[in-house]
């Protein structure tokens with residue numbers, strides 16, 4: 001398995017020859033060419049434009065279903081995508097692994113203002129490794145429950161503040177989640193979400209957790 005940071009909250013996970021995309025706001029990174037990847041599934045944590053990104057276009061071109069909370073999936077379906085509308089708490093099986101949606105503490109609405117259900121985080125279970133993509137979220141005690149129920153190994157956490165957790169709260173989140181490795185996301189894209197990576201690294205390492213800062217320039 002290979003985890004690539006495309007930028008903002010967008011990631012590609014490669015499992016063998018297959019790729020899955022999460023929150024594919026891929027236009028953020030001109031170096032990333034989704035047409036070259038064998039994308040078989042797309043996940044969207046919530047409907048905000050910086051997370052839905054180019055999901056609809058990619059889904060249609062690749063015939064890759066979008067897995068999302070049922071209201072958001074229904075919107076994507078109306079725009080011609082194959083979809084898998086799900087909800088919180090149930091493992092969904094795929095031929096590359098499985099995934100479960102967990103609550104995040106955030107809002108979710110579509111560009112036309114329609115209701116998109118609740119915002120989510122997603123836990124992936126792939127080849128024995130559990131990766132938690134937190135989506136957009138404030139620090140929430142839900143993360144203690146996530147540790148108890150799912151024991152994730154790697155957490156992809158928003159650190160930019162303003163709309164989500166900042167570096168200090170993300171460090172608390174890492175502790176509550178009990179993960180071995182944290183990968184920061186959702187920072188520096190806009191002026192409002194500038195983050196102090198050095199401070200973040202110090203805070204995380206003080207808790208005996210590893211930080212992996214992935215550079216979208218080095219895909």
Ligand code: ZN
Pocket residue numbers: 046048051106107136163
């Ligand atoms: Zn959002």
